Amino acid sequence: MALESALETRSSPPMIEVLLVLTSLSRLVSGTRPRPAAAALVAVAVAAVGLGPAASPAAAATIPAGAGSYTDARPAGTSGPTTNTGAPVTPKLTTAARSKPVPTNDWWTSLAFQRYGDNPYSTPMYGHPLTYQAKASGLEVGYPTTPAVVGDGRQYEYAHKADLTVGLSGLNSPDTKADAWSDWTVTPYWADGSRTFRATIGHGMPFVYAKGSGGDARVTTASAPTVFSDQGNVLGITVAGHHYALFAPSGSDWNVSGTAITAGLGSKDYFSLAVLPSTDALATYRKYAFSFVTGSQVAWQSTGSTVKATYSLTTEAKEGTERGTLQALYRHQWLHTTDALTPYTYVSPRGAMKVRESASFTTSQKNNGVVPALPASSGVDKARLTGYLNEVANASDPFSGATDTYWTGKALGRLAQLVPVADQIGQTATRDKLLGLMKGRLQEWFTAGGAGEFSYDKDWKTLTGYPASYGSDTELNDHHFHYSYYVYAAAIIAQYDQAWAADSAWGTMVKHLIRDTANPSRTDSAYPFLRGFDVYAGHSWASGHQGFAAGNNQESSSESINLSAGLVLWGAATGDNALRDLGSYLLTTESEAITQYWFDADQQVFPASFGHDTVGMVWGSGGAYSTWWTANPEEIHGINVLPVTGGSLHLAREKAAIKRNIAEMERENGGPAQEWRDILWEFESLSDPASAKSKWDGVNGNYTPEQGESKAHTYHWINTLAAVGAPDMTVTGDLPTSAVFSKNGTRTYTAHNHGSTARTVTFSDGKTLSVPARSTATSTGPGGSNPDPEEPGEPSTGNTFRLKSGGVLTTSTGDPAGTDTIASADGVNRDGTPYRPTVYEVKKVNGKVASGAATAFRLRVDAGTKVGLAPQVRVSYDLTGDGTFDRAETFRYFATDPVNGWEEYTQASGVQAATGSLGELKNGTVRLEIWNALGNGTSQVQTGTDAAVLRIPYA
Numbered sequence: 012m013a014l015e016s017a018l019e020t021r022s023s024p025p026m027i028e029v030l031l032v033l034t035s036l037s038r039l040v041s042g043t044r045p046r047p048a049a050a051a052l053v054a055v056a057v058a059a060v061g062l063g064p065a066a067s068p069a070a071a072a073t074i075p076a077g078a079g080s081y082t083d084a085r086p087a088g089t090s091g092p093t094t095n096t097g098a099p100v101t102p103k104l105t106t107a108a109r110s111k112p113v114p115t116n117d118w119w120t121s122l123a124f125q126r127y128g129d130n131p132y133s134t135p136m137y138g139h140p141l142t143y144q145a146k147a148s149g150l151e152v153g154y155p156t157t158p159a160v161v162g163d164g165r166q167y168e169y170a171h172k173a174d175l176t177v178g179l180s181g182l183n184s185p186d187t188k189a190d191a192w193s194d195w196t197v198t199p200y201w202a203d204g205s206r207t208f209r210a211t212i213g214h215g216m217p218f219v220y221a222k223g224s225g226g227d228a229r230v231t232t233a234s235a236p237t238v239f240s241d242q243g244n245v246l247g248i249t250v251a252g253h254h255y256a257l258f259a260p261s262g263s264d265w266n267v268s269g270t271a272i273t274a275g276l277g278s279k280d281y282f283s284l285a286v287l288p289s290t291d292a293l294a295t296y297r298k299y300a301f302s303f304v305t306g307s308q309v310a311w312q313s314t315g316s317t318v319k320a321t322y323s324l325t326t327e328a329k330e331g332t333e334r335g336t337l338q339a340l341y342r343h344q345w346l347h348t349t350d351a352l353t354p355y356t357y358v359s360p361r362g363a364m365k366v367r368e369s370a371s372f373t374t375s376q377k378n379n380g381v382v383p384a385l386p387a388s389s390g391v392d393k394a395r396l397t398g399y400l401n402e403v404a405n406a407s408d409p410f411s412g413a414t415d416t417y418w419t420g421k422a423l424g425r426l427a428q429l430v431p432v433a434d435q436i437g438q439t440a441t442r443d444k445l446l447g448l449m450k451g452r453l454q455e456w457f458t459a460g461g462a463g464e465f466s467y468d469k470d471w472k473t474l475t476g477y478p479a480s481y482g483s484d485t486e487l488n489d490h491h492f493h494y495s496y497y498v499y500a501a502a503i504i505a506q507y508d509q510a511w512a513a514d515s516a517w518g519t520m521v522k523h524l525i526r527d528t529a530n531p532s533r534t535d536s537a538y539p540f541l542r543g544f545d546v547y548a549g550h551s552w553a554s555g556h557q558g559f560a561a562g563n564n565q566e567s568s569s570e571s572i573n574l575s576a577g578l579v580l581w582g583a584a585t586g587d588n589a590l591r592d593l594g595s596y597l598l599t600t601e602s603e604a605i606t607q608y609w610f611d612a613d614q615q616v617f618p619a620s621f622g623h624d625t626v627g628m629v630w631g632s633g634g635a636y637s638t639w640w641t642a643n644p645e646e647i648h649g650i651n652v653l654p655v656t657g658g659s660l661h662l663a664r665e666k667a668a669i670k671r672n673i674a675e676m677e678r679e680n681g682g683p684a685q686e687w688r689d690i691l692w693e694f695e696s697l698s699d700p701a702s703a704k705s706k707w708d709g710v711n712g713n714y715t716p717e718q719g720e721s722k723a724h725t726y727h728w729i730n731t732l733a734a735v736g737a738p739d740m741t742v743t744g745d746l747p748t749s750a751v752f753s754k755n756g757t758r759t760y761t762a763h764n765h766g767s768t769a770r771t772v773t774f775s776d777g778k779t780l781s782v783p784a785r786s787t788a789t790s791t792g793p794g795g796s797n798p799d800p801e802e803p804g805e806p807s808t809g810n811t812f813r814l815k816s817g818g819v820l821t822t823s824t825g826d827p828a829g830t831d832t833i834a835s836a837d838g839v840n841r842d843g844t845p846y847r848p849t850v851y852e853v854k855k856v857n858g859k860v861a862s863g864a865a866t867a868f869r870l871r872v873d874a875g876t877k878v879g880l881a882p883q884v885r886v887s888y889d890l891t892g893d894g895t896f897d898r899a900e901t902f903r904y905f906a907t908d909p910v911n912g913w914e915e916y917t918q919a920s921g922v923q924a925a926t927g928s929l930g931e932l933k934n935g936t937v938r939l940e941i942w943n944a945l946g947n948g949t950s951q952v953q954t955g956t957d958a959a960v961l962r963i964p965y966a
Contacts, residue, residue, distance in 0.1 A: 072084070073459045073460065074459075074467065076457075076519040076520050076523060077513070077514055077515050077516055077517060077518060077519035077520060078454075078457075078515065078516045078517055079454070079457035079458055079459075079517055079519065079520040080457075080458055080459040080460075081457075081459050081464065081465040081466060081467055081474065081520070081523065082459045082460075082464060082465070082466045082467070083466070083467050083469065084466065085466045085468075085475075085477065085484075086464065086466065086477050089466075089477050089478075089479070089484060090484055090485050091468050091470075091471070091475070091484060091485070092124065092468070092470075092471055092484075092485060092486070092487055092555070092556075093485045093486075094125065094126060094127060094128050095126055095127055095128075095558075096128060097485075098128065100124070100125055100126075101470045101471075102123045102124065102189075102470060102471060103122065103123050103124070103125050103131070103186065103187075103188050103189065104123060104188055104189050104190075105188045105189070105190040105200050107190060107191070108188075108189055108190055108191060108192075110536075111539075112472035112535070112536065112537065112538055112539035112540075113189065113192075113471070113472065113539060114192065114539040114540065114541070114542055115471065115473070115487045115539070115542060115543075115555040115556070116487065116488075116490075116491075116542055116543040116551070116552045116553065116554065116555050116557075116563070117197075117545060117552060117557065117563070118136060118137060118138065118214065118545060118548065118552065118557065118562065118563055118631060119133070119136045119138075119143075119189075119192075119197045119199075119212075119557065120554075120555070120556055120557040120563070121133040121134040121136065121556060121557045121558050122136070122145065122187060122188070122189045122197065122199050123188070123189040124487075124555065124556035124557070124558070126486075126556040126558035127558065131185065131186035131187070132144070132145035132146055132147065132186065132187045133145040133187060133199070134557065134558050134559060134560060134562075135170075135171035135559075135560055135561070135562055135631070135632075136171075136212075136557070136562060136631070137171070137360070137562040137563075137631030137632055138212055138213055138214050138215075138216065139214060139215065139339070139341070139357075139359040139360070139361065139364065139548075140154055140215075140217060140286060140339055140357035140358065140359050140364055141153065141154055141212070141216070141217070141219070141286055142154070142155060142169075142171035142172075142632075143171070143212055144171060144173070145187035145199055145201075146176060147182070147183050147184050147185070147201075148176055148178050148182050148183060148184075148231070149176050149177050149178020149179065149182055149201065149208060149210070149229070150176065150177050150178065150199065150210045150212070150219065151171075151173035151175075151176050152173065152174060152175050152176070152177060152219060152284070152286075153171050153172050153173050153174050154174060154253045154286045154357075154358075155169035155170060155171065155172060155358075155632075156169070156252075156253070156358040157169070158360075158618040158620065158621070158633065160618065160620050160621050160622075162635065162637075164621075164622055164623075164636075165623075165635055165636045165637055166630075166633065166634070166635035166636070166637065167360075167617065167618050167620070167621040167633040167634060167635075168360070168561060168630065168632040168633035169358070169359070169360045169632055169633055170560070170561070170632050171560070171562075171632065172233075172251075173233050174232065174233055174250045174251050174253050174255070175230050175231060175232045175233060175250055175255065175284075176230070176231045177210065177219060177221055177228075177229070177230050177284060178201070178208055178223075178229055178231075179206050179208050179223045179225065179226035179227065179228065179229055180226040180227040180228075180229045180273055181203075181205070181206060181225075181226050182201060182203060182206050182208055182223075182226060182229070183203050184201035184202055184203045184206075184208070185203065186201075187199045187200065187201055188200045190209060191211075193306040193307045193308060194306075194307045194308050194309050194540070194541075194546050194547070195213050195214040195215070195307045195545065195546060195547035195548075196211055196212065196213030196214075196216070196304060196306065196307045196324075197211070197212060197213065198210065198211045198212075199212075205225045205226075206223065206224065206225030206226045207223060207224050207225065208221070208222070208223040209221070209222045209223070210222075211303065211304055211305070213304065213307060213547075214341075214545070214547035214548060215338045215339045215340060215341070215364065215547060216304065216338060216339075217285045217286050217287075217296070217337060217338075217339060217357070217366070218283055218284070218285045218296075218299070218300075218304070218336070218337070219283060219284050219285075220281070220283050220303040220304055221281065221282050221283060221284075222280050222281050223276070223280060223282075224280055227273045227274060227275050227276060228259055228263075228273065228274045228275075228276055228282040229271065229272070229273050230257055230271075230272040230273075230284065231270055231271055231272070232248070232250045232270045232272065233250060233251060233270070234250060234251060234270065235269060235270055236248035236249060236250050236267065236270070236272070237249040237250075238267060239254070239290050240256075240290070240293055241265070243263070243264050243265075244258065244259040244260060244261055244262065244263045244264060244265065244274070245257070245258055245259075245265075245293075245297055245300070246265040246267075246272065247287070247290060247293050248267075248272070249290075253286060254286070254287040254288075254289065254290050255284055255285065255286055255287065256284065256285045256287055256293050256296055256297065256300070257272065257274075257282070257283075257284045258282060258283045258284065258285075258297065258300035258301065259274035259275075259276070259282045260276060260277065260279040260281065260282065260329075260330065261330055262277060263275055263276065263277060263279075263282075279329075281301070281303065281329050283300050283301065283303070285300070285337075286357075288355040288356060288357060288366065289355075292355060295337070295353075295355075295368070296337065298333060298335075299333060299335055299336050299337055301328065301329040301330040301331065301333070302326045302327070302328055302329075302333045302334055302335060302336050303326060303327045303328075303329050304324050304325070304326055304336060305325050305326060305327050306324070306325040307322070307323070307324050307325070307547070308322075308323055308325070309321070309322050309323075309546040309547075310323070311592070311593070311596035312592070313378060313591075313592035313595045313596060313747065315378075315745040316377060316378050316743035316744060316745050316774075316775055317375055317376070317377065317378060318375070318376050318377075318378050318595055318596050318599040318600075319373060319374065319375045319376075320373065320374050320546075320596060320600065321371055321372070321373045322338075322344075322371060322372055322373075322374075322546070322547065323370060323371040324336055324338065324370045324371065325370075326370060334370070335368065335369060335370055336369075336370050337353075337355075337366055337367070337368055338366070338367055338369075338370075338372075339357050339359075339364035339365065339366050339367075340352070340364060340365050340366075340367060340372065341359070341361050341362075341364055341547070341548070341549060342361055342362040342363065342364070342607050342615070342616065343361075343549045343600070343603040343604045343606075343607050343608070344372070344374055344549070345364075345365045345919045346603070346607075346917065346919055347374040347375055347376050347603065347919070348372050348373060348374050348375070348919055349375075349865070349918070349919070349921060349922070350367060350369070350372045350373060350921065351367070351368075351369075351903065351921040352365045352366065352367050352903070352919065352920060352921060353365075353366045353367065353368050354881065354904070354905075354906030355906075356906070356908070360616075360630075360631075360632060360633040360634070361607065361608055361616060362607065362615050362616040363615075363914070365919075376599050376600075376603065377599070377740070377743045378595050378599055378743055378747055379595075379598055379599050379602050379660065379661035379664075379740075380660065380743065380744060380746075380747060380748065380749045380750040381576045381579040381580060381594075381598065381657050381658045381660070381747060381748055382657035382660070382748055382749065382750050382761060382762075382763055382787075383431040383503065383506060383580060383657055383748070383763050383787070384428075384431035384432055384435060384657055384727075384787075385657070385727065385728060385731040385732065385735075385761075386731065386735065386752070386759060386761035386787070386789040387435050387436075387789060388730070388731045388734035388735050388759075389734055390730040390731055390733050390734025390735070391436070391726075391727055391730050391731060391734075392730075393436045393437075395726065396432070396436055396723060396726060396727055397436065397438055397441075399712075399721065399722045399723035399726055400429060400432070400433050400438060400441050400723045401441065402721075402722065402723070403425070403426070403429060403445075403721050403723055404429075404433075404441050404444050404445055404448075409422065409426060409448050410422040410448075410452060411718065414462070414463065414478050415463075415476075415478040415479060415480035416456075416463070416476035416477075416478070416479060416480060416483060416493040416494075417480045417481060417483070417489070417492070417493045418480070418718075419452065419456065419463065419496075420492075420493050420494070420495070420496030420497055421496060421654075421718060421719040422452075422719075423449055423452060423453070423496050423497060423499075423500040424496040424499060424500060424573070424654050424656075424719055425654075425718075425719050425720065425721055425724075426445050426448055426449050426500070427449060427496075427499055427500040427503040428654075428655075428656060428721070428724045429441075429445055429721060429723055429724060430442055430445050430446055430449075430503050430507070431503065431506070431787075432723065432724065432727050433445065434507075435787075442507075446503075446504060446507060446508070449500050449503070449504055450504060450508075450511060453497065453500065453501065453504075453517065454517065456476065456497070457517055457520040463476065463477065463478065464476070464477060465477075465520075465523070465524075467537075471487065472536075472537060472538055472539060473487060473490070473527055473538070473542075474490075474523055474524065474526075474527040474538075475487075475490075476493065476494075480493075482555070486554065486555045486556055487555025487556065488553055488554055488555050489553050490527055490528050490542065490543065490555075491528040491529065491542070491543040491544070491551055491553075491570070491571055491574050492553065492567060492570040492571065492573075492574075494524040494525075494527065494528050494574065495528075495570055495571070495573035495574035495577055496573065496577075496654075497521070497524055498521060498524055498525060498528075498574060498577035498578065498581055499573060499574075499576065499577035499580065499581075499656070499658075501517070501518075501521045501577075501581060502577050502580035502581035502583075502584050503580070505518075505580075505581060505584035505585055506580070506584045506763075506765060506785075509584070509585070512581075512584065512585055518585065521581065525578065525581070525590070526538040527542065528542055528543060528574060529541055529542070529543075529544060529574060529575075529578060529593065529597065530542065531589065531590070531593050543571070544571075544597055544601075546600070548604070549600050549601060549603060549604035549608075550565060550568060550571065550600075550601045550604040550605065550608070550629070551565055551568075551571040551601065552564065552565055553565045553566060553567075557631075559630075559631075560632075561630040561631060561632040561633070562630055562631020562632050563630070563631050564628050564629065564630045564631070565628065565629055566627060566628045566638060566639060566650055566651075567650050567651060567653070568601065568604075568605045568609055568629070568651050569605075569650070569651050569652050569653055569654070569659070570653070570654070571601060572598055572601060572602070572605070572658055572659070572661070573654055573656065573658060574597075575594045575595075575597040575598035575601065575658065576594065576598060576656060576657065576658020576659075577594070577658075578590055578591065578593055578594030578597065579591050579594035579595055579598065579658070579747050579748065580594075580657075580748070581594075582594060583747065583748050583763075583765040584765045586765075586766075591747060592747075594747075595747050598658065598661065599661075602661040602662075602664070605651065605662075606664065606665050606668070608626075608629050608634065609625060609626055609629060609634070609651050610624075610625050610651075610665065610668045610672060611624060611625065611626075611668075612665040612667070612668035613915065613958070615915055617634070619912070621634075623636040623675065624668075624671045624672060624675045625647075625648060625651075625671075625672050625675060627646075627647040627648070627650055627651065638650055643680075643686065644675075644676050644679035644680040645676060645680055645684045645685070645686050645687045645688075645691065646686070646687060647676075647679075648672055648673075648675070648676040648691065648694075649684075649687040649690040649691055649694070649717075652690050652691070652693070652694045653687075653690050653717065653719060653720070654719050654720070655690060655693040655694070655720065655724070655725075655728060657750075659693075659697070660697070660738045660740075660750055661740075662694070662697050663697040663698065663737055663738035663740055664740045666697070666698035666699075666737065667698075667957070669694060669695065669697055669698040669699075670698055670699065672694070673691065673694070673695050676691065683706065686717075687717050688706070688710075688714055689714065689716050689717055689720050689722075689725040690717050690720060692706050692707055692725065692729055693725060693728050693729065696728065696729050696732045696733070696737070697732070697737055697738060698737055699737070700729070700732040700733045700736065700737055700754075701733060703729050703732070703733070704729050704730065704732075704733040707725070707726070707729045707730075712726070732752070734754075735752040735754060735759040736752045736753045736754025736755070736757075736759070737752065737753065737754075738750060738751065738752055738753075739751045739752055739753035739758060739794075741776075742758065742774050742775050742776045742778075742794070743774065743775050744760070744762055744772045744773070744774045744775075744780075745772060745773050745774075746762050746764070746770070746772045746782075748762060748763045748764075748765065749761065749762035749763075749772050749774070749780075750762075751774060753794065756793060756794070757791055757792070757793060757794075758776075758778070758791065758792050758793070758794045759789060759790075759791050760772075760774060760778055760780050760789065760790050760791070760792065761780075761787065761788070761789045762780055762782050762787070762788055763782070763786070763787045764782035764783065764784060764785065764786055764787075764788070765785065766784060766785070767784050767785065768784050769781065769782065769783050769784050770782055772788075776794055776966075778790075778792050778794075810858060810861075810962055810963050810964075810965045810966065811960060811961070811962045811963075812853055812937070812960070812961045812962075812963075813826065813954070813955060813956070813957075813959055813960055813961075814831075814851045814870070814939070814952070814953075814954045814955070814959040814960075814961070815851070815954055815955055816829040816830075816831055816954045816955065818849075818850050818851055818852060819851060819852070819853070820851045820852060820853035820937060820938075820939065820961060821853065824957075826954075826955045827955050828953065828954070828955040828956045829953075829954045829955050830951045830952065830953055830954060831849050831951070831952050831954055832849070832949050832950075832951060833848075833849050833872070833882055833941055833942060833943050833949060833950045833951065833952055834846070834847035834848075834849070834942065834943065834949060835847075835943055835946065835947055835948050835949050836880075836881075836942070836943040836944060836945055836946050836947065837947060838946070838947040840944070840945060841883075841942060841943065841944045841945070842881075842883065842904060842944040842945065843883075843901055843923060843924060843944070845883075845885055845940045845942050846942050846943070846944075847942060848885075848940035848941060848942040849940070849941050849942070849952065850938060850939070850940050851938070851939045851940075851961075852936060852937070852938045852939075853936070853937050854892060854934075854935075854936045855892065855934050855935075855936075856932045856934070856935045856936065856937055856963075856965075857932055857933060857934065857935070858931070858932045858963075858965030858966060859931050859932075859965060859966055860929050860930065860931065860964060860965060860966075861964050861965055861966040864964035864965075864966075865918070865964050866886050866900055866918060866961075866962070866963060866964055867917070867918045867961075867962040867964075868884060868886070868902075868916075868917060868918050868939070868960060868961045868962070869915065869916075869917050869957075869958055869959075869960045870882075870884070870915070870916045870917070870941070870952055870953065870958065870959060870960075871913040871914065871915055871916070871952070871953040871956070871958040871959065872905065872907060872913070872914055872916050872950055872951065872952050872953075873907070873911065873912060873913050873914065873950060873951045874907035874908070874909065874946075874948065874950040874951075875909075875911055875948075875950070875951075876909050876910065876911060877907075877909060877946065877947075877948035877949075877950070878909045878946070879906075879909075879945055879946040879947075880906075880907045880943050880945060880946035880948055880950050881904035881905060881906050881907065881943060881944040881945040881946060882904060882905050882907065882916060882941055882942070882943055882944070882950055882952070883901070883902065883903070883904035883905070883941065883942055883943070883944040884901075884902045884916070884939060884940065884941050885899060885900065885901045885902070885939075885940045886899070886900050886902075886937070886938070886939050886940075886961065886963075887899040887900075887937070887938045887940070888927075888929060888932070888935065888936075888937055888938075888963075889935050889936035889937075889938070890929075890930050890931065890932055890933065890935045891933055891934065891935055892933075892934045892935050892936050896927070896936075896938070897927045897928065897929075897930065898925070898926070898927040898928055898929050898930075899925065899926050899927060900922055900924075900925045901922070901923045901924045901925070902918060902920050902921065902922055902923060903920040903921045903922075903923045904920070904944040904945065905920055906945075907950060913953065913958075915958065929964065932965060937961075937963055939961050
């Protein structure tokens with residue numbers, strides 16, 4: 012959770028160094044590790060400021076919501092959103108935007124949420140590849156490309172530093188307001204009485220689209236620019252080593268005078284600029300200079316076991332007829348698209364961004380299933396589990412003294428995990444007692460006027476629970492964390508009592524929490540669209556105001572996942588498939604972002620100078636090996652695991668990363684976990700169940716559970732996985748509430764059917780499972796070998812091969828790592844035609860074409876410091892081994908950078924050409940060729956590693 016008040020900036024220094032120290036903290040609730048009332052942080056050059064007196068609420072009215080209710084004014088003595096000194100604050104919007112629900116918790120929210128009285132503009136905003144900050148004279152624009160490792164090595168950042176400021180001559184606005192926004196773009200607005208200025212910016216956008224009146228277009232550079240191209244209304248400049256193009260209307264002319272660059276707009280009101288990946292890209296970018304982006308929107312679809320999402324920009328042609336554009340994809344996006352990408356790339360804190368020449372692209376991922384509980388297994392001793400269950404159900408205070416929204420939520424989550432476990436072993440009385448406890452506490456919160464209640468803020472269009480905690484009231488922090496537990500608990504109740512979940516009963520209040528945190532509607536006048544979830548960044552943000560020099564942040568990505576899992580289960584239990592599918596989209600998308608940006612599973616994101624394998628927090632500017640309250644490695648690693656639920660199975664996709672994560676924790680910790688040992692055992696069990704069980708057995712239940720966990724759930728989790736094996740993420744079901752596990756060649760299939768009629772679940776390996784109405788079913792079958800899949804992944808089956816030096820494709824994973832040399836193109840364009848290729852081949856391959864599959868590869872290449880090289884791959888299939896290749900697929904080349912270090916080349920580059928057709932392989936031959944399509948120099952390709960992999964579309 013984000014205790015953002017402890018790391019706020021007023022003057023927005025160029026660098027934040029976060030140094031974590033453990034201090035003596037106020038205790039919110041009893042227990043071994045409550046979260047603090049104030050963060051245990053020292054921020055270099057950033058002061059922590061306390062809040063002032065609470066604002067006085069108006070007289071409250073009670074708003075009915077089914078059987079529940081909420082108020083339209085805060086309880087006496089409480090606060091809503093404030094500045095850092097405690098003064099009440101309302102959204103900073105233009106008249107045109109004032110009636111629209113503002114999306115707090117976004118990458119740009121400081122435009123609308125003025126956290127500091129002396130900064131009416133914004134704090135740094137990280138759009139990637141560009142960074143921005145609003146000033147009186149316009150918009151600062153930067154492109155940070157060199158990381159700094161700060162805070163005693165605990166944080167890496169690509170901090171905002173202005174290369175230039177874009178605005179109008181003479182502009183001196185007293186403030187900047189949010190004027191318009193869409194899914195990942197925003198338009199800030201400046202006005203000083205004589206001039207007005209707007210600039211549309213966004214994630215993945217190399218362009219800034221400017222409109223203004225009352226003055227000439229003006230760009231002020233941070234240092235004297237070098238002009239590399241002057242074409243009148245098109246000017247190419249280099250500032251601080253970064254290349255920009257400035258585009259004024261036709262007939263205009265840019266004038267350079269020192270650091271001031273101006274152009275008259277004549278009768279027009281528009282101009283634009285772009286950061287270029289290289290100077291030779293100017294012609295391409297010029298083509299789209301006047302195709303102004305006016306909006307952005309994602310559309311998702313969950314079909315069978317696949318989640319697809321299309322990201323689209325709307326544009327307006329200011330000159331000519333061109334309506335296309337260029338957009339840079341994050342790593343979590345380009346890994347999962349087959350759409351064509353250009354050779355252009357950008358640097359970002361999330362690794363390389365790749366450029367697409369189109370107004371849209373589509374990603375496709377396997378749906379990560381969510382189950383109410385792990386399946387029944389022989390590994391669980393029912394008598395022992397019953398004892399653990401009774402400890403919780405019969406506790407004198409099952410809620411452990413919780414009074415605020417967060418700790419109440421944690422207690423609800425702990426109980427919710429035990430309901431299906433008790434049901435599974437026939438302890439129906441315990442199940443019903445737990446359900447009764449959950450219902451009672453939720454109903455108290457869902458009824459206005461009690462010790463805990465929800466209040467709607469009409470200015471900020473948000474629903475806040477009181478007593479609040481961790482700035483959920485004054486800063487609008489963490490609503491998706493807190494409310495995730497309420498939604499998840501309600502989903503478990505709905506599984507057993509549909510009447511309770513009806514709109515006429517308590518379902519309407521549950522839906523208010525969903526609308527506040529994950530509203531799927533863009534036309535709802537009461538709540539914003541997906542408040543905390545950044546659809547383009549692929550994850551949520553925790554700070555409501557985004558008021559930091561490092562941008563916004565999220566610590567506990569797993570509590571964000573908890574909300575998505577709750578949506579899957581609530582939607583399934585209430586028959587709302589649209590909401591269920593929203594949960595699947597959010598979970599699947601954020602899962603990949605967590606994999607890449609929190610755990611760096613492919614080891615392609617964190618800078619080489621950053622000495623950690625994971626981060627506890629992701630910031631707009633980078634990441635930090637830290638939490639908001641402690642430097643304890645157990646909690647740094649565990650905060651992105653808890654709560655452990657049937658929605659945590661997605662973590663098992665990257666088993667090697669889990670092993671690295673646990674190993675690093677133990678190194679940093681000086682030994683195995685002690686405080687959060689149960690959370691970390693459960694995490695380890697997703698990759699190595701036997702090791703986790705040995706640690707559980709070693710203490711024999713003699714430990715103190717993490718406050719949201721219980722011995723009952725941990726015992727069931729660890730011993731079930733020890734019996735059925737880790738999740739097998741190579742196989743998916745066509746029902747979102749299904750999962751597969753694998754151990755010693757046997758797969759265990761499970762699914763829960765929330766519907767009123769029986770249904771058959773079909774899994775991607777052909778297995779079918781009949782599931783009665785409102786029941787869980789489990790079955791076993793052959794297959795799997797404790798998989799550790801990757802996309803395409805470490806070889807575990809006969810359709811996945813590693814490149815082995817000597818020209819071999821092999822299913823073996825025991826060969827040593829190495830490198831092979833790729834011959835030079837000798838200065839000739841070899842695009843599409845192999846030239847002195849390095850060849851890898853395997854013979855006597857048998858298999859049938861797998862429906863819906865495609866050739867996939869993952870290679871690491873390095874051109875060293877050579878400029879303009881472009882490795883290219885062709886994969887060919889000789890179906891019968893007769894020497895004639897029946898199918899050949901040539902992929903677009905990968906343009907390497909002239910910097911020492913491995914770069915990743917995958918099938919995401921797109922198929923350039925394909926001939927012939929696939930068919931059944933009968934003693935066939937598969938060949939991979941790689942050559943340099945461009946340039947004059949050799950390059951290298953890795954062999955014998957999990958980044959030297961070819962996967963063929965065969966079963």
